[in-house]
Structures are given as C-alpha cells and as structure tokens.
Amino acid sequence: MTENRFDVTTRVEDGRLLVMMTGDVNAGAASKMEEVQNAVADTGLRGVVLDFGKVDYINSTGIALIVSLLARARAANVEVVAFGLTDHYRQIFQITRLSDFVGIYPDKASALRAAPV
Amino acid sequence: MLRAAARRFDDPGRVLEEVNDSLHVDIPPNMFVTCFYAVIDTHTGLIRYANAGHNLPYVRTETGVEELRATGMPLGLMPGMTYEVKEAKVAHGDTILIHSDGVAEAHGPNGEMFGFAGLMGLMGAHGHAPDLVERILDELEDFTGPGYEQEDDVTLVVLRRTSTAQEAAAAFMTDRIITEFEIESQEGNERQAIDLVEEAVASIGLAEERIERLKTAVGEATMNAIEHGNKNDPALPVTVSVALDPSALRIRISDRGSGRPEGAGVATPDIEAKLAGEQSPRGWGLFLIESMVDEASESTVDGLHTVELVMYLEGGRE
Numbered sequence: 001m002t003e004n005r006f007d008v009t010t011r012v013e014d015g016r017l018l019v020m021m022t023g024d025v026n027a028g029a030a031s032k033m034e035e036v037q038n039a040v041a042d043t044g045l046r047g048v049v050l051d052f053g054k055v056d057y058i059n060s061t062g063i064a065l066i067v068s069l070l071a072r073a074r075a076a077n078v079e080v081v082a083f084g085l086t087d088h089y090r091q092i093f094q095i096t097r098l099s100d101f102v103g104i105y106p107d108k109a110s111a112l113r114a115a116p117v
Numbered sequence: 118m119l120r121a122a123a124r125r126f127d128d129p130g131r132v133l134e135e136v137n138d139s140l141h142v143d144i145p146p147n148m149f150v151t152c153f154y155a156v157i158d159t160h161t162g163l164i165r166y167a168n169a170g171h172n173l174p175y176v177r178t179e180t181g182v183e184e185l186r187a188t189g190m191p192l193g194l195m196p197g198m199t200y201e202v203k204e205a206k207v208a209h210g211d212t213i214l215i216h217s218d219g220v221a222e223a224h225g226p227n228g229e230m231f232g233f234a235g236l237m238g239l240m241g242a243h244g245h246a247p248d249l250v251e252r253i254l255d256e257l258e259d260f261t262g263p264g265y266e267q268e269d270d271v272t273l274v275v276l277r278r279t280s281t282a283q284e285a286a287a288a289f290m291t292d293r294i295i296t297e298f299e300i301e302s303q304e305g306n307e308r309q310a311i312d313l314v315e316e317a318v319a320s321i322g323l324a325e326e327r328i329e330r331l332k333t334a335v336g337e338a339t340m341n342a343i344e345h346g347n348k349n350d351p352a353l354p355v356t357v358s359v360a361l362d363p364s365a366l367r368i369r370i371s372d373r374g375s376g377r378p379e380g381a382g383v384a385t386p387d388i389e390a391k392l393a394g395e396q397s398p399r400g401w402g403l404f405l406i407e408s409m410v411d412e413a414s415e416s417t418v419d420g421l422h423t424v425e426l427v428m429y430l431e432g433g434r435e
Contacts, residue, residue, distance in 0.1 A: 027304055057308070059336055060401035067391050067398035074392055088329035095408045096401060097388045 005056075008032045010039055015117040016047040018108075022054040025062030038096030040069060041076040047115030048073060051108065056061040062098060070101055079103075083111035119154070129154045129167035130189075130200040135168065137192045137200075142389035144193035151191045153215055162207040162278055167200040172221060176205065177244025182237050185213070203359045210423055212244050213276040222251070226262045235260075249275050280419055295362050299354035300339070302347035302372075307339035310357050314368060315361045321366065323428060329426050331368070332410040337402045338370045338424045346372025346422055365411070368426040376415050376422035383407050 006029035007022045019036055023029075040048050050066075052058075058066075073080050081103040085093065093099040105111035122135040133154055140150065153174055170191035173184040179311065189200035207213065223231045236253070243252045250273050257271070296317040300306045310424035311332045318328060339355055347353035353373045360367045383403045390396040406413050411434055412427035 004176075024308075055334075059307070059340065060405055061340075061399070063405075064398040064399045067388070071392045071394055071398065075394075086329075088326060091326075092333065092405070093399070096386070096405075101388070101392065 003068045006032060008036055009038065012043075012045065013049075014112050015045065016049050016112055016115045017043050017045045018049045018051060018112075020051040020054070022055040023058075025055055025065060026057065027061045029062060029065060033069060037069050037072045040078055040080075041072050043078075045077060045117075047117060048078055048080045049108070049111045050082040050102070050116050052081060052082060052083050052089065053108075055084070055089075057090070058089055063092070063098070066098060066102075070098070074101075080111050081105060081111045081115045083107055119152070126395075127156065128202060129156055129165055133167050133169050133189060133200040134198065135212075137190075137194075137198050138196050140193035140235070143198045146167040149191035149194045154186075155185075157276070158356065159278075161426070162209070164205050164207055164213075165202060166205070167202050169200060172216055172233070174213055174215045175240045175244075176207065177214070177240045178208060179210060182240045182244065189255055207276075207278045209278055209280040210245070211278050212240075212249065213246070214240055214249070215274040215276075217270045217272040219267060219271035220257060220273065222269060223257055223261050223265075223271075224268065225260050230370065231257060231260050245362070287354040289361075295355070295359045295361055297356070299356050300343075301351045302343045302349055302353050303351050304349060306343060306345065306355075307336045310355070310370070311336045311338040314357065314359055318366060321361060323366065323430070327428060327433065330409040331426065334406045334413070334426050335368055335370070337406045337409075338368075338426060340374035340411075342370050342404055342422075342424070346374030346376075348374075364430055365431065366428045368428075369423050370426070371421050371423040372421060374422045376417045 005023035006025060009020050011018055017040065070080055083105040085104060089102060093102065093104060103114050105114055118136045118139050122132045125130050126135065133152065151171040152169040153166065153171040155164050157164045163375055164185055166185055167189055168187040169189045173186055176183045176185060185203070185205060187201045187203040190198045199252045221231055221236050225231070240254055243249055244376050246252055253273060261284070269425070295314065298313055314335045315328065315332055339357070342355040343349060347355060356371045358369045386400050386404055387396060391398050406426070410426045411429045413424065415422065415424045
C-alpha cells in the first residue's frame with residue numbers, strides 16, 4: 001500500500017461550501033473526493049470554494065477527480081471557484097481548460113466573494 | 118546498382134555478382150570498386166556477408182577482435198566472378214567496424230603505415246567505447262602528425278548490437294547520464310521518480326517553472342509505465358535515466374510493455390464532453406506530458422518501451 005497523503009474537510013462559510021484539501025490529489029484521494037462530490041450535490045448551497053492551499057501534487061487522476069466534481073456540481077447547478085493554486089497548477093488548469101469552468105482566485109476572501117450564495 | 122540488385126536478391130554473394138557484371142560493362146579499364154555487403158538480422162544478430170575486395174571489417178566481441186573474412190574480387194574487374202558468402206553471429210554488446218583504405222594505409226612522417234594491425238589494436242582497446250570513431254580519428258591524427266595531407270578516403274562505420282533501448286541510446290551517446298534508477302511498479306511510486314529527478318536536475322539551472330513542468334511530465338510518464346506498461350507488476354521495474362547533453366536534458370522512462378500503436382497521436386481531451394458525462398473524466402496523462410515538455414517521444418526496442426522527455430536548456434516552451 002502506498003501512503004495516503006490526502007485529506008479533505010468541508011464546512012459552510014459565508015453561505016458557501018468551503019472544501020479544504022491537504023496533500024496529494026491522486027488515486028489515493030478518490031474515495032474522499034467522492035464524498036466531496038456527494039456533499040457538493042446534496043448541500044443545497046449554490047457556491048463551492050475549493051481550497052488548494054495545502055495541496056502539493058495533482059496528477060492526471062486528480063484532474064479527473066476534479067472534472068468529476070465539476071460535472072456533479074454542474075448537474076446540481078452549483079458554481080465552483082478555487083484559490084490557493086500554485087503558479088504551476090494554475091497553468092495546468094489553463095492548459096486543461098479547467099479554468100474555463102472554475103474561477104481561480106488569489107485568496108480565500110476573493111474566492112468567497114466570487115462564489116454565489 | 119547495389120540498391121537495384123539488393124531488391125532482387127537476398128543472398129549477399131548473388132548481389133555482388135550482379136553488380137560486378139553490370140559494372141564491368143561500363144567501368145573504364147583498370148578501374149574497380151571494393152565493396153563489403155552484409156545483411157543483418159537485428160533480432161537474432163545473424164550477419165550474412167560477402168566481400169568484393171574490401172578491407173576486412175573487424176568485430177570486437179567480449180573476448181577479442183575478429184575479422185569478417187570472405188573472399189571475392191573487386192567489382193568491375195572481370196565478369197562472371199563469384200563471391201563467397203559467410204555467416205557470423207553478433208552478440209549483444211559486440212561492435213562491428215567497417216573502414217576504408219585511407220585509415221589503415223595512412224602514412225606517418227617517416228613513411229611507415231598506420232596499418233591493419235594498428236587499427237585492430239585500437240578495436241581491442243576501444244571497441245566498446247561510445248566514441249570509438251572519435252578515438253580512431255584522434256589516434257590517426259597523432260600518427261600522421263601535423264600538416265598531413267590525406268591520401269585516400271577515410272570512412273568509418275560502427276555498428277553496435279544492444280539488448281535494450283537504453284543501451285542503444287547509450288551505445289553512441291554524446292550525452293552524460295546524471296542518474297539512473299529503478300522503481301517498483303506499484304501505484305503511487307511515481308512520486309519517487311519525481312523526487313529523484315528533481316534532485317538530479319537541481320544544479321543544472323532550469324527555471325523553477327520548467328522544473329515543475331518536468332516533474333509533472335515525469336510523474337505522468339512513470340504512472341503510465343507502472344500501470345499500462347508493467348500492469349502494476351512489482352516484479353517488473355520502471356527504469357528512469359536522466360541525461361544531460363550540451364543543449365538539453367533528456368529523461369528516459371522505460372517499462373516492459375509494448376507501448377501504444379505506432380503513429381497513435383495524442384488527442385486533446387474534450388472537457389465539455391467530460392463535464393456533460395459523455396466521456397470518461399480520465400484520459401489526461403499523455404496530453405499533460407506533451408503539454409509540459411519541449412519534446413516527447415516513445416520507442417520500443419527488444420521488449421523495452423521507452424518514453425523520452427526532453428527539456429531544452431535554453432529557449433523551449435514558456
């Protein structure tokens with residue numbers, strides 16, 4: 001078994017669902033990210049804020065998990081924004097065009113403001 | 118003429134006979150052409166050859182130097198000649214040197230010849246060196262001394278049989294391997310590859326953003342090698358080598374798989390279709406690799422599938 005280096009906690013802040021991730025977003029994050037997907041779809045809130053501030057690594061499997069999360073959010077008419085991405089992952093979000101569907105903000109305050117209530 | 122005859126006959130002797138007869142008709146009197154002709158099976162290492170009066174090629178084996186000896190007259194001298202066909206087995210690691218007159222028959226300042234024995238001696242000493250041609254030319258230059266006027270054609274052809282793609286890449290390398298390591302084929306182990314590559318390239322001065330890109334590409338290529346190439350079989354290692362040449366950093370990641378079908382392109386994932394649930398959310402790996410590095414290519418040699426990632430030291434994609 002490989003070390004699971006991912007954790008996630010969620011809480012409601014200013015009427016948005018704040019998703020705080022820690023560690024590696026890869027295959028090891030799959031089950032926890034699925035719980036987040038369910039939470040996003042079931043929360044009843046209209047805005048979700050992803051906090052990548054403590055994420056060190058996102059691989060192609062992690063991108064697929066984020067795409068799945070966005071697909072679920074979209075189906076539930078929930079808007080997703082993000083902050084805390086490093087320059088490198090911000091660039092990856094652009095190359096993959098994830099950034100066309102997730103607003104990317106420099107910090108938590110601006111991300112919270114941008115997400116709908 | 119050779120190409121035309123080669124298309125019609127498999128047998129090296131028959132090819133030379135044909136060319137000899139054709140050439141004899143047109144060649145001016147007292148002119149002739151020497152020719153060493155060989156057919157090599159790269160899978161078995163079997164070499165079948167015939168020789169029309171050319172210098173005997175040398176083979177550096179594990180134990181010494183041998184000549185590829187077969188008899189035959191130079192081409193164009195007389196019609197109706199036959200050429201002896203011989204066979205030899207070239208083992209993994211063996212090197213063949215084919216050379217023209219201007220090497221062995223070069224003269225030193227006192228009129229002495231460089232000589233076949235001299236050349237054979239160099240094959241014994243340096244036959245396995247990646248830069249064999251350079252070494253021979255250096256020795257030749259030392260022998261002939263300054264101001265030497267070349268007397269005849271100097272051509273050297275080196276053939277080397279290797280067992281793996283990495284060996285093939287290294288066999289004539291002009292680049293320098295900074296580090297080489299193996300990792301176990303187990304999910305998540307791409308992080309080891311990323312960390313070791315990062316450590317290896319730390320001192321070469323790549324911009325931080327380009328190092329990050331390289332790390333992502335190394336991670337994705339290693340994941341593919343573990344999952345698709347070696348099917349997560351811990352008994353099969355993924356090998357990673359990091360090489361530096363004057364203009365680029367080259368990372369080679371090898372697995373025991375067969376790779377993708379030749380000519381298979383890399384499609385840009387359709388994020389709209391993925392978000393609409395019409396396509397799998399996955400399928401980003403190859404696209405990421407191609408987007409991250411300056412060049413990415415793959416090859417399969419003797420059951421070893423290798424992805425090479427290249428980062429230019431200057432310029433390159435922003």
